[in-house]
Amino acid sequence: MTxxxxxxxxxxxxxxxxxxxxxxxLRALYEATMLAALFSLVTACLFVLLDAVDVxxxxxxxxxxxxxxxxxxxxxxTRSSESVTPRRRRLPGAIAVLLVGGTLGYASLxxxxxxxxxxxxxxxxxTEVYLHQSQEDIGIPNTVTSVLASYRGLDTLGELVVxxxxxxxxLSLLGPLARPERTRPTADFHLADYRVIRVVSGALMPFILxxxxxxxxxxxYGPGGGFQAGVIFASGFVLYGLVFGLDxxxxxxxRAALWLLVSLGLLLYxxxxxxxxxxxxxxxxxxxxxxxxxxxxxxxxxxxETAIGITVASVMTTIFFGFAGRGVAR
Amino acid sequence: xxxxxxVLQVAxxxxxxxxxxxxxSRFVAWLLFLAASLTSLxxxxxxAERVDRTGAxxxxxxxxxxPYGIEFVVNGFNTxxxxxxxxxxxxxxxxxRRSVAAELDDRRVPLLYACLCLALAGLLGLSITxxxxxxFVFLEISSLSxxxxxxxxxxxxxxxxxxxxxxxxTIGATFLLIGIGLAYAVTGTLxxxxxxxxxxxxxxxxxxQAAVVFVFxxxxxxxxxxxxxxxxxxxxxxxxxxxxTFVAATGTKVAIYVFCRFAFxxxxxxxxxxxxxxxxxxxxxxxxxxxAGSAAACFQDDLRYVLAWSSVAQVGYIVAxxxxxTTAGVSGAYLHMIMHSVTKAALFAIAGVLLLRLGxxxxxxxxxxxxxxxxxxxAFVVAGLGLVGVPxxxxxxxKWALVTALVERDQWPVLVAMLAGxxxxxxxxxxxxxxxxxxxxxxxxxxxxxxxSMVAAIWFLVLxxxxxxxxxxxxxxxADAAAAALLGKGGG
Amino acid sequence: xxxxxxxxxxxxxxxxxxxxxVISHGNLLKKLIGLSLFQVGVFLFYIGLGxxxxxxxxxxxxxxxTYSHPLPQVLILTAIVVGVATLAVGLALAVRIFEAYGTVxxxxxxxxxxxxxxxxxxxxxxxxxxxxxx
Numbered sequence: 015m016t017x018x019x020x021x022x023x024x025x026x027x028x029x030x031x032x033x034x035x036x037x038x039x040l041r042a043l044y045e046a047t048m049l050a051a052l053f054s055l056v057t058a059c060l061f062v063l064l065d066a067v068d069v070x071x072x073x074x075x076x077x078x079x080x081x082x083x084x085x086x087x088x089x090x091x092t093r094s095s096e097s098v099t100p101r102r103r104r105l106p107g108a109i110a111v112l113l114v115g116g117t118l119g120y121a122s123l124x125x126x127x128x129x130x131x132x133x134x135x136x137x138x139x140x141t142e143v144y145l146h147q148s149q150e151d152i153g154i155p156n157t158v159t160s161v162l163a164s165y166r167g168l169d170t171l172g173e174l175v176v177x178x179x180x181x182x183x184x185l186s187l188l189g190p191l192a193r194p195e196r197t198r199p200t201a202d203f204h205l206a207d208y209r210v211i212r213v214v215s216g217a218l219m220p221f222i223l224x225x226x227x228x229x230x231x232x233x234x235y236g237p238g239g240g241f242q243a244g245v246i247f248a249s250g251f252v253l254y255g256l257v258f259g260l261d262x263x264x265x266x267x268x269r270a271a272l273w274l275l276v277s278l279g280l281l282l283y284x285x286x287x288x289x290x291x292x293x294x295x296x297x298x299x300x301x302x303x304x305x306x307x308x309x310x311x312x313x314x315x316x317x318x319e320t321a322i323g324i325t326v327a328s329v330m331t332t333i334f335f336g337f338a339g340r341g342v343a344r
Numbered sequence: 345x346x347x348x349x350x351v352l353q354v355a356x357x358x359x360x361x362x363x364x365x366x367x368x369s370r371f372v373a374w375l376l377f378l379a380a381s382l383t384s385l386x387x388x389x390x391x392a393e394r395v396d397r398t399g400a401x402x403x404x405x406x407x408x409x410x411p412y413g414i415e416f417v418v419n420g421f422n423t424x425x426x427x428x429x430x431x432x433x434x435x436x437x438x439x440x441r442r443s444v445a446a447e448l449d450d451r452r453v454p455l456l457y458a459c460l461c462l463a464l465a466g467l468l469g470l471s472i473t474x475x476x477x478x479x480f481v482f483l484e485i486s487s488l489s490x491x492x493x494x495x496x497x498x499x500x501x502x503x504x505x506x507x508x509x510x511x512x513x514t515i516g517a518t519f520l521l522i523g524i525g526l527a528y529a530v531t532g533t534l535x536x537x538x539x540x541x542x543x544x545x546x547x548x549x550x551x552x553q554a555a556v557v558f559v560f561x562x563x564x565x566x567x568x569x570x571x572x573x574x575x576x577x578x579x580x581x582x583x584x585x586x587x588x589t590f591v592a593a594t595g596t597k598v599a600i601y602v603f604c605r606f607a608f609x610x611x612x613x614x615x616x617x618x619x620x621x622x623x624x625x626x627x628x629x630x631x632x633x634x635x636a637g638s639a640a641a642c643f644q645d646d647l648r649y650v651l652a653w654s655s656v657a658q659v660g661y662i663v664a665x666x667x668x669x670t671t672a673g674v675s676g677a678y679l680h681m682i683m684h685s686v687t688k689a690a691l692f693a694i695a696g697v698l699l700l701r702l703g704x705x706x707x708x709x710x711x712x713x714x715x716x717x718x719x720x721x722x723a724f725v726v727a728g729l730g731l732v733g734v735p736x737x738x739x740x741x742x743k744w745a746l747v748t749a750l751v752e753r754d755q756w757p758v759l760v761a762m763l764a765g766x767x768x769x770x771x772x773x774x775x776x777x778x779x780x781x782x783x784x785x786x787x788x789x790x791x792x793x794x795x796x797s798m799v800a801a802i803w804f805l806v807l808x809x810x811x812x813x814x815x816x817x818x819x820x821x822x823a824d825a826a827a828a829a830l831l832g833k834g835g836g
Numbered sequence: 837x838x839x840x841x842x843x844x845x846x847x848x849x850x851x852x853x854x855x856x857x858v859i860s861h862g863n864l865l866k867k868l869i870g871l872s873l874f875q876v877g878v879f880l881f882y883i884g885l886g887x888x889x890x891x892x893x894x895x896x897x898x899x900x901x902t903y904s905h906p907l908p909q910v911l912i913l914t915a916i917v918v919g920v921a922t923l924a925v926g927l928a929l930a931v932r933i934f935e936a937y938g939t940v941x942x943x944x945x946x947x948x949x950x951x952x953x954x955x956x957x958x959x960x961x962x963x964x965x966x967x968x969x970x
Contacts, residue, residue, distance in 0.1 A: 027846040034853040034873055043865055050869050057876055065904035066883045067893045069912050073879075076920045081872065088865060088927045092934040096863040097941050107860030111852045118848040121526055121554030127840040129889035134542075135905055136888060138532030143412050144906050149896060157894045157906040158913070166910055168405045168414045172469070172481035173914040175358060176488055179462055180921035182365065183492035186455045187928040236895060241917060277362035284359045287351075290406075297351040299407040326917075333924050340931060477911055484918045488925060495929060500936040504945055507929040511867055514875075514922050515858060521878055521915065522851075528908075529885050708960060 019063070026060045041096040043089055051082040067237040068158045075245040080330060083252055087337040152311045154234045162239070163315040167298040170318065171283055173241075174325055178280050181329035188336035215257045222250040230323050234312075240319035244326025251331045260338050269335070272328050279325025286317050346390065350403040350416040350472060353387040353426065356380050357433075357465035364458035370450060373457035374441050380461050381433035384468060388430045392423040396825065402474070410474065411535035417474035420829030421609070424678055424822040425471040425601045428685055432593040433464045435689060439801035440586035443696050447498060447584045456496055460590065462489035467598045476524045476610070477534045479602060480517065483566070486598075487513050490579075490591055497582040505578035512575045516565025523558030526551050527610075536610050543611065547619045556611050556620060563606070566599035569663055570633030573656045577640075580652035585696025588648065593689035596659055597681050604666055604674065608830040617669040626667030631761035633660030638768035642775065647705040648695050650772050651688065654731060657765055658684045664758050665746050671827045672752055676745035678823035683738035683812060687730040690805035694724050697798050701791040707776065712785020714777075720794060721780055723806045728773035730809050733766050738809035741816040745823075843884055851877030862942040864930045868923055875919045882908040882915075 033053045040046040054077025061070035126133035135141070144161050152160040162170050226246040233239030255263035287297045295302035300314025357380040364373040395401060400419040404410060418426075440460070444453055466486025473479050491513070495506035528534060530552050531542040546552055561572075568576040576596075580588045607616045617623040637657030644650045662684070665677025697720055698705050698713070714721045730737035743766070750759045812819055854877055857870025886905030894906040930940055937945045 031849060034850055038853060038857050046869060061883060064883045064887045065891055065893045066909045069883060069909050072913055072916050076916055080920055081923055084924060084927050088931055091931050092940050096866050099861055103860050103862060107856040110859050111856045114855060115852050117554050117557050121551040122841055122844050124550040125529055125844060128843045128884060129887050131888050134530060134532040135885050140412055141905055145903055155896045157896060158909050161906050161910045164406060165408050165413050169478055169481050169914050172485055173917045175485050176918050176921045179488045180924045182455050182458055183925040184928045186452050186492060187495060187932050277366040280362045284355060287355060291348055296407045297405055491925060501949060503929055503933045503936055510926050511858060514871055518875055518878055525882050
């Protein structure tokens with residue numbers, strides 16, 4: 015293997031490990047959160063190096079974007095430094111680490127060589143089907159998209175259901191339904207008072223939304239797809255909410271509309287499955303959607319990506335509003 | 345259309361969840377959950393009958409044949425689980441209407457029903473799928489919705505209970521993910537039947553052995569096997585009553601089924617119980633769990649915590665049966681799974697009624713219950729005796745099956761632990777009965793009669809447990825078929 | 837062995853660091869950060885399984901010969917989403933715990949619960965005593 019690859023690889027891994035160790039030692043949680051974002055960013059680079067561009071895209075959007083925003087939001091609501099870990103707490107962790115580490119080390123003795131072309135994973139017939147047969151079955155260059163949306167469409171449906179559940183959880187825990195009694199008036203201070211931030215973010219908005227649409231519909235040919243697009247869409251609203259305040263953001267996307275959209279995406283996905291069943295196919299068998307299986311698959315995957323985009327964007331926005339609304343309310 | 349039954353089983357509850365959120369009416373949401381559970385039950389009965397007649401059914405998602413796509417498999421080993429989960433959902437639906445209305449504020453009720461639909465879909469999907477990664481996804485659906493429902497409990501302790509369950513549960517799920525990854529590294533496939541086929545003859549592969557360890561430790565968390573049970577008491581004790589009724593009847597049971605499925609039809613009994621000492625470890629943990637759980641139950645002063653700790657012990661009985669790895673043992677374990685589900689659901693439902701009418705289920709507040717609410721008390725006594733395993737209740741039939749299986753393999757120490765556990769069960773059930781029957785009731789008006797729907801749900805379960813105690817032929821038939829399907833052949 | 841397996845070992849090390857934080861740290865937010873680290877370690881391990889030397893991203897084009905395996909990537913896309921969903925729920929719970937107890941340290945929360953329970957028991961005893969006496 016090329017030495018450059020190894021060199022980059024080793025240095026990224028070293029940065030990752032160092033960051034992780036630092037995170038464990040930091041008691042200031044703001045700093046730990048920022049380092050966690052850095053950790054995600056480096057992981058995303060590593061994913062690119064490991065040829066997983068879609069995953070890298072998602073990790074960057076989720077780890078660096080959503081997770082960090084949420085963690086910062088929570089830190090603003092709670093105390094931001096950790097108390098000293100007492101000695102008696104260290105023992106269980108150390109024992110677990112020893113046992114798990116031992117088992118993993120033992121397992122690695124029989125793992126195939128890293129990057130080997132002859133590993134069971136590469137030799138299994140699914141490799142051939144996903145990489146080459148898929149070009150005839152489905153006809154989409156990005157095989158990750160075809161496996162995600164068609165071959166393993168049920169997993170993706172499950173993933174969307176998990177996102178939906180998280181949305182419900184945050185609604186029930188932090189939504190307007192669980193608002194504490196005491197409410198303080200909204201802070202007068204907005205980032206919108208800074209002209210530069212206001213103008214720049216205003217100018218960025220259309221591009222962010224446009225980029226999200228591009229990512230959504232370009233998933234067939236390059237990295238991207240419904241999930242990444244949804245997160246980018248949501249980040250647009252998050253930016254808007256951060257700069258112009260929650261009230262104005264909620265006027266742009268009212269809660270009722272969000273509730274509708276959260277369910278709508280999921281209904282669209284399940285409805286697609288039901289439609290294929292009514293048309294005489296199996297659940298999520300897109301071949302029956304059109305007279306020509308190829309067109310059917312394209313259509314099905316498009317609907318799936320759109321459904322994911324709608325639900326993910328609205329759930330992420332709901333979650334952000336939930337956390338941000340808490341700050342206003344307290 | 346009957347060919348589509350396996351997927352309808354899961355898709356209908358899944359479809360009802362967003363509808364609950366969309367329509368946002370309490371009554372409609374309840375109706376949707378009831379409809380979802382009734383549909384699932386119908387599908388489950390139909391499937392069970394089909395499988396009984398013609399053998400295993402397979403359903404290829406999106407018409408992609410396994411191992412290229414995901415498949416659902418219905419066979420003797422999961423029909424009892426499907427029936428159990430969907431029946432519990434129907435009972436929980438009948439029970440929940442009044443219980444949820446009393447325990448939750450109005451605007452969160454539709455969200456709770458949506459979560460119940462999701463939990464139902466997750467558990468059914470987990471039971472029916474024939475793909476290991478898909479199982480992980482369904483496990484997360486059911487777990488995440490359960491965390492959410494537990495957090496809806498009345499007291500602030502519910503929040504920490506939910507958080508701890510979330511952390512421990514996620515560690516467990518991630519362990520499962522590591523195990524699946526290691527198995528994938530060895531075989532290159534995720535389909536259970538394909539995995540089983542490719543794994544034969546690689547017993548000394550160290551990555552595979554580690555995969556077994558990770559999958560089982562991950563599942564043990566979800567099953568609440570003894571040292572990994574710490575999340576269970578608070579989670580069951582603090583959740584809204586309708587939720588603990590449903591989850592106590594199904595949650596750990598489905599995880600146990602998945603354990604069996606992995607042990608017998610994916611990794612294979614010769615690897616798990618032959619080359620690796622899972623059977624001995626299982627029996628040891630089962631004994632410890634039975635003793636520790638029963639003993640802890642004796643020291644609780646809240647009825648729901650008594651019941652929750654007793655669940656830890658009951659998981660021990662089931663694990664002991666599975667660990668024997670004999671037809672009789674596995675069949676006994678399935679039987680106990682069914683019997684205990686019915687009994688424990690009834691008991692948690694009773695606790696919910698008491699909570700509704702007395703405002704508390706602390707033992708001190710149950711004084712004189714026998715005279716104040718005689719019918720509810722009678723139901724408690726019958727179900728409680730079922731927990732102890734007194735004939736002719738359901739608990740006796742299944743414990744007898746387990747005892748026979750243990751004697752067959754000369755596992756006397758386990759037998760002793762089981763007897764001790766039953767005696768301890770007599771103590772903790774007796775403690776409740778003592779307070780409720782012999783202590784003077786506090787002054788004041790008698791509590792109102794409990795709502796008819798809740799009473800109906802409770803008596804349905806209690807009478808079912810009595811019926812199964814007297815004539816166990818139906819559950820025993822299901823359990824035998826399950827054991828035969830698990831041990832009969834390697835492939836799933 | 838070292839040349840061919842060091843990547844896996846680093847991934848395992850990352851998992852272990854995360855696992856240690858989850859189990860040993862008492863701060864609920866730190867636990868969640870640890871959980872993410874633990875999961876990222878697992879994600880990297882999966883992606884590593886699909887990597888092929890000299891391969892490129894599994895987007896089919898005419899001038900590429902070898903591709904890395906798409907399946908682990910699909911699985912991890914799902915797992916990342918599940919991970920962030922869990923994180924969001926965990927954080928929402930942490931906020932509510934802070935509002936209910938005024939702290940996000942597990943030990944302090946437990947301590948407050950047990951003092952509350954003891955106080956309740958004392959009250960009950962006192963009430964019983966009064967009832968017996970009068």
